[in-house]
Amino acid sequence: xxxxxxxxxxxxxxxxxxxxxxxxxxxxxxxxxxxxxxxxxxxxxxxxxxxxxxxxxxxxxxxxxxxxxxxxxxxxxxxxxxxxxxxxxxxxxxxxxxxxxxxxxxxxxxxxxxxxxxxxxxxxxxxxxxxxxxxxxxxxxxxxxxxxxxxxxxxxxxxxxxxxxxxxxxxxxxxxxxxxxxxxxxxxxxxxxxxxxxxxxxxxxxxxxxxxxxxxxxxxxxxxxxxxxxxxxxxxxxxxxxxxxxxxxxxxxxxxxxxxxxxxxxxxxxxxxxxxxxxxxxxxxxxxxxxxxxxxxxxxxxxxxxxxxxxxxxxxxxxxxxxxxxxxxxxxxxxxxxxxxxxxxxxxxxxxxxxxxxxxxxxxxxxxxxxxxxxxxxxxxxxxxxxxxxxxxxxxxxxxxxxxxxxxxxxxxxxxxxxxxxxxxxxxxxxxxxxxxxxxxxxxxxxxxxxxxxxxxxxxxxxxxxxxxxxxxxxxx
Numbered sequence: 104x105x106x107x108x109x110x111x112x113x114x115x116x117x118x119x120x121x122x123x124x125x126x127x128x129x130x131x132x133x134x135x136x137x138x139x140x141x142x143x144x145x146x147x148x149x150x151x152x153x154x155x156x157x158x159x160x161x162x163x164x165x166x167x168x169x170x171x172x173x174x175x176x177x178x179x180x181x182x183x184x185x186x187x188x189x190x191x192x193x194x195x196x197x198x199x200x201x202x203x204x205x206x207x208x209x210x211x212x213x214x215x216x217x218x219x220x221x222x223x224x225x226x227x228x229x230x231x232x233x234x235x236x237x238x239x240x241x242x243x244x245x246x247x248x249x250x251x252x253x254x255x256x257x258x259x260x261x262x263x264x265x266x267x268x269x270x271x272x273x274x275x276x277x278x279x280x281x282x283x284x285x286x287x288x289x290x291x292x293x294x295x296x297x298x299x300x301x302x303x304x305x306x307x308x309x310x311x312x313x314x315x316x317x318x319x320x321x322x323x324x325x326x327x328x329x330x331x332x333x334x335x336x337x338x339x340x341x342x343x344x345x346x347x348x349x350x351x352x353x354x355x356x357x358x359x360x361x362x363x364x365x366x367x368x369x370x371x372x373x374x375x376x377x378x379x380x381x382x383x384x385x386x387x388x389x390x391x392x393x394x395x396x397x398x399x400x401x402x403x404x405x406x407x408x409x410x411x412x413x414x415x416x417x418x419x420x421x422x423x424x425x426x427x428x429x430x431x432x433x434x435x436x437x438x439x440x441x442x443x444x445x446x447x448x449x450x451x452x453x454x455x456x457x458x459x460x461x462x463x464x465x466x467x468x469x470x471x472x473x474x475x476x477x478x479x480x481x482x483x484x485x486x487x488x489x490x491x492x493x494x495x496x497x498x499x500x501x502x503x504x505x506x507x508x509x510x511x512x513x514x515x516x517x518x519x520x521x522x523x524x525x526x527x528x529x530x531x532x533x534x535x536x537x538x539x540x541x542x543x544x545x546x547x548x549x550x551x552x553x554x555x556x557x558x559x560x561x562x563x564x565x566x567x568x569x570x571x572x573x574x575x576x577x578x579x580x
Contacts, residue, residue, distance in 0.1 A: 137263030138321055145319035146261045147270070151277050152312035153217055154254055156305050157247040158281045159288070160224075161190060164240075166289040167298040174298065177233040188237045192244025193251065194533045195342050199335040201252040201526025202386040206330055209253040209260070209522060210320040214313065216249020221309035227302035243302075251529045255513050256521035260321040265456060267514065272452015272506040279445030279502065283438065326384055326519055334386040337375050342530070344368035346537050353544020388523035391516050399576050400512035401527060403464055405535040406569030407471070407504055410562045412539030414440075414475060414497065417546075417558035422490070425556060427483055436487060439495035447502025452510070460511035461576030463503060468573060470500030472566035479559040500566075508573070539565075 138146055164171075164185050172182040204212040223243030230236035255274070262270035292300050345368040351361020379385035391397045415437075422433040451463055474496035481489065509528060516524040542561065546554040 137266070138261050142319055143261055145315055146257075146321065147273070149312050149316040149319050150213075150254060150257055150261070150274075152308055153213065153220070153250040154274065154277055155281050156220060156224075156308055157193075157250045158278055159285055160243060160247065160302070160305070161193070162282065162285050163289040163301055164189070166286055167293060167301055170293065170298045171233075171236070175231075175233045175236065181233060184237050185233075185240055188240040189244045189247065190533070191343065191346060192241050193248045194346060194530065194537070195339045196245055196248035197252045197530045197533070198338050198342075198386060198388075198526045200249050201256075201522040201529075202335070202384070203330060204253040204256060204522035204525070205326050205384055205520060206328060208323045208325045209256045209525075210316070210322060212249055212253050212522075213257060213320065214316050216246050216252070217309055217313050217316065218246070219243075219249060220246025221306060221313070222246070224302045224305035224309065228299040228306075230299075239302075252526045253522055255509065255525040255528055256323075257320065259513055259518070259521050260323055264514075268452045268455035268506060268510045269449075270452070271510045271513070272449045272455070275448035275452065275502070275505045275509065276445050279441055279448050283441035283445060286434070323521075324519070328384050331382075331386045334375065334378060337371060337378070338387055341368050341372045341375055342534075344371070345534070349538055349541040350544075353541045353548060355548050384520065384523070388520065388527050391520060391523055391527065394515045396515035396576065397512060397524070399572055400460070400508055400515065401531050403468070403504075403508050403569050403573045404512065404528065404531045405538075406565050406572065407468060407501065407508070408532045408535030409539040409542075410468075410471060410475070410566040410569065411501060412536040413543055413558050413562035413565065416540050416543040417555040417562070418478075418494075420547075421478075421555035421559065425483070425553075426481060426485055426490070428490075432487070436490045437494055439491050440498035440501070443495050443498025444502040444505070447499050448506050451503045452506035455507035455510045458507075459577065460507040461573050463507035464511070465570045465573035465576075467500045467503030467505075467507075468566045468570035470503065471497050472500070472563040472570065474500055475559050475563040475566065479556050479563070504569075504573075511576075 137143065168179070168182050168185065171177070171185060172179050175182075200212055200216070220243055223239055223241075223246050226239035226242055227236060230239055255271070258270045258274055259267060289301060292304065344364045348361045348364030348366075348368055351357035351364060354361070375387060376389055379387045379389045382390070384390070392401075418437055419433050422428040422436060423430070428436065447467075451467070455463055474493050477496070478490070478493045481493075512528055513521065513524050539562075543554075543558050546558050546561070550557060
């Protein structure tokens with residue numbers, strides 16, 4: 104039995120009719136082959152419940168900021184930290200918690216994340232002043248990071264390899280629909296009750312997800328190595344300084360401080376990478392970047408999410424100021440984008456089980472870039488249909504890219520490093536979005552006249568770079 108994988112050894116109950124072990128006929132346990140029905144359905148439902156809450160609470164509070172400011176007697180600038188505290192906390196904790204997922208098992212980290220998110224939601228709902236609400240949002244952010252850090256890793260164990268693209272596509276579908284309905288859902292809740300209900304509605308969903316997760320989620324093998332606390336703290340400082348530094352570049356009064364923060368974050372980031380090199384399972388997944396497929400998938404993802412936020416932040420200004428649309432018309436004309444992302448995510452996920460991610464993701468980014476350019480060249484006399492089909496084309500392109508690229512990223516890693524890949528995927532998305540938002544702010548500070556149109560051209564250029572990077576993966580085939 105020496106050298107045999109432990110999962111292939113017969114357990115104490117593995118007997119023949121004569122009471123003798125029959126190791127030869129005991130099949131090895133392979134959790135990465137996916138879960139059987141109906142456990143798979145319950146498991147993916149649990150994952151989707153957590154994902155919906157984590158994604159929704161990243162944006163749904165935006166619509167309530169004026170109400171929160173009035174009711175808690177806080178100024179508008181300070182109230183923005185209700186949003187910033189959550190986003191910053193999620194981003195900072197993603198890599199440490201994904202590393203814990205590799206060590207302790209993804210199910211445990213996910214369930215603790217759910218419980219923490221539940222506690223944070225309750226604290227948000229009962230907050231009586233702004234500091235308490237911001238602190239509660241930090242707690243909620245830690246829970247959200249626990250959910251998102253191992254989300255894709257769990258999907259990998261829920262679905263068999265031949266259907267992984269389908270699982271990743273459904274994941275992207277849930278995210279797309281959540282983003283699309285988020286503002287409307289927030290407005291509906293505020294139309295019925297006060298702002299604390301935005302957070303209180305999470306409570307029954309989190310309790311339900313916790314209850315079914317205990318038996319539904321797959322048990323994943325823990326990895327026998329210690330958690331690197333020093334690297335976790337250093338990575339939090341690096342990512343935090345990077346986000347604050349990039350954000351500072353978009354504000355004239357904070358530009359020097361922002362540039363300084365970026366320099367410090369890059370220096371500390373270099374030291375962090377040096378510290379992680381040579382480790383078998385580093386907290387910052389530098390080992391995974393030894394795979395060309397993983398590296399190109401991460402680079403493509405960063406470009407695409409930077410493009411997305413460049414467009415999402417600038418489009419409302421462009422439609423209102425350059426094309427003369429009302430606030431209501433602007434909302435309706437942007438809606439085809441997330442709707443098409445939701446529709447295409449599931450389809451492209453299925454296609455990614457059969458066709459190369461380089462082609463699918465590259466084609467999607469070419470469509471996204473084409474849609475952005477076609478929007479940027481519109482004149483003030485453009486009709487609503489002219490605008491709507493262009494935003495729909497952008498959504499189709501982004502949806503066509505997302506699932507195949509995510510599948511390629513997670514498939515390029517060993518199963519025992521799925522947590523590191525899942526954390527890198529989520530961190531790349533948030534860093535790309537942060538960078539895109541900051542570039543828009545910088546463009547507006549430099550050129551207030553036509554900055555929104557310029558941002559669309561920049562977004563198209565970044566999408567083109569992403570397409571080139573994605574298509575370069577075809578050389579490996």
